[in-house]
Amino acid sequence: xxxxxxxxxxxxxxxxxxxxxxxxxxxxxxxxxxxxxxxxxxxxxxxxxxxxxxxxxxxxxxxxxxxxxxxxxxxxxxxxxxxxxxxxxxxxxxxxxxxxxxxxxxxxxxxxxxxxxxxxxxxxxxxxxxxxxxxxxxxxxxxxxxxxxxxxxxxxxxxxxxxxxxxxxxxxxxxxx
Numbered sequence: 252x253x254x255x256x257x258x259x260x261x262x263x264x265x266x267x268x269x270x271x272x273x274x275x276x277x278x279x280x281x282x283x284x285x286x287x288x289x290x291x292x293x294x295x296x297x298x299x300x301x302x303x304x305x306x307x308x309x310x311x312x313x314x315x316x317x318x319x320x321x322x323x324x325x326x327x328x329x330x331x332x333x334x335x336x337x338x339x340x341x342x343x344x345x346x347x348x349x350x351x352x353x354x355x356x357x358x359x360x361x362x363x364x365x366x367x368x369x370x371x372x373x374x375x376x377x378x379x380x381x382x383x384x385x386x387x388x389x390x391x392x393x394x395x396x397x398x399x400x401x402x403x404x405x406x407x408x409x410x411x412x413x414x415x416x417x418x419x420x421x422x423x424x425x426x427x428x
Contacts, residue, residue, distance in 0.1 A: 283324050283396040284378040289388030299346050304391050306342040324396035328379050329356050350384030
């Protein structure tokens with residue numbers, strides 16, 4: 252009987268969440284993505300990409316502190332493209348790379364991607380693209396707004412996204428034990 256009750260509650264939660272996801276799921280228009288594209292897929296270029304990523308994220312974090320809208324984030328990024336290129340180029344030079352970066356803010360078509368519990372469906376997104384050299388290697392990606400890769404506005408904690416459905420399900424399981 253207890254197992255039947257658990258399964259019934261889980262079914263109700265699952266069915267309830269289906270109706271909510273289409274209403275509450277942010278659309279591609281709600282995100283500003285960031286992609287840092289490596290020069291190539293050679294290990295050295297992939298390592299360089301991750302070091303550039305660290306430098307770029309460190310540079311963007313204070314710029315985006317307190318940003319409350321995607322439009323505001325896009326404006327800040329657009330006004331700092333030269334700065335972001337300079338940050339990336341400094342990192343490239345320090346690593347001995349013989350190529351430069353190119354930063355631009357564009358609309359691009361992206362495939363479905365997963366970031367922890369968050370899924371960004373395929374579609375056209377606004378994105379900060381930083382190409383390193385030819386930009387033909389695998390990319391590192393994240394989201395500038397809302398700030399998935401950056402420091403949150405509260406106490407310098409890292410942002411962490413949670414699934415309300417999973418939390419409710421876990422509470423029901425603990426309650427029924």
